[in-house]
Amino acid sequence: MSTGGLRELKKKRTREAIQDHALRLYREQGYAKTTLEEVAAAAEVSPSTLFRYFPTKPDTVLFDRVDPIFLEKFLAEPANLPPIQAARNALLAVLNSTEVDIATVETTRMRLIATVPELRAAVLQKVETDLPPFMEAFAQRVGREPDDPRVRYWTGAVAGVALMAYLRAVDNGEDIYTVVNEALEFLENGMPL
Structure with a gap:
C-alpha cells in the first residue's frame, strides 16, 4: 500500500473512531448533554483534530x-x-x-x-x-x-x-x-x- 493509501486509511479509521465514540456518548449521556470536547477526549484526539473531521456536532451523526x-x-x-x-x-x-x-x-x-x-x-x-x-x-x-x-x-x-x-x-x-x-x-x- 502506498503512503497516500496508508494516510487515507488512517484518516478513515480516525473519522470512524471519532464517530463511534460520539454515538456511544450520545447513547449514554444524551445528544444535548454531550460536548464535542468529551467526544474528543473519549476518542483520544485533540478538539482541533475532531473539528477537522467533523466541523459541527450534527456532522458526527450525519456522517x-x-x-x-x-x-x-x-x-x-x-x-x-x-x-x-x-x-x-x-x-x-x-x-x-x-x-x-x-x-x-x-x-x-x-x-x-x-x-x-x-x-x-x-x-x-x-x-x-x-x-x-x-x-x-x-x-x-x-x-x-x-x-x-x-x-x-x-x-x-x-x-x-x-x-x-x-x-x-x-x-x-x-x-x-x-x-x-x-x-x-x-x-x-x-x-x-
Missing part, C-alpha cells in the same frame, strides 16, 4: 460510512441483474463486508436523527448532497444519464422506501437491514397493497 460501501457493491453486481435486485444484494454485502457492527452504528444514527430536532432538520438538507452519487450509480447501471427523469424518479423511490424502512425499524426496535431489505423487496414486487 454516513455505509453509502460509499453500498455504491461500490451496487456497481459490482452482475450487469444482468435488475437494479432493485442489485440494490438488495449490495445492502446484504455491506453487512458482510465491514469490521464493525454497522447495523448498530446505523440504528444509533437513525434513532438520533429521528428524535433530535436539530438532526432531523439537518438530514433534510443533507439529502441534496447525498442523492447525486446514487443517481450517477443507478444511471451507470442502466446506461442512462443521471439527469434522466426516470433515473431521478427511481432514485427517489428507492430513497423514500429506504427512509420509511429506517424510521419503522428505529420506531419498533427492529434490525434496520432486515427491514430495508424487506422494503426493497416490496418495491421490487410493484408495491402491491
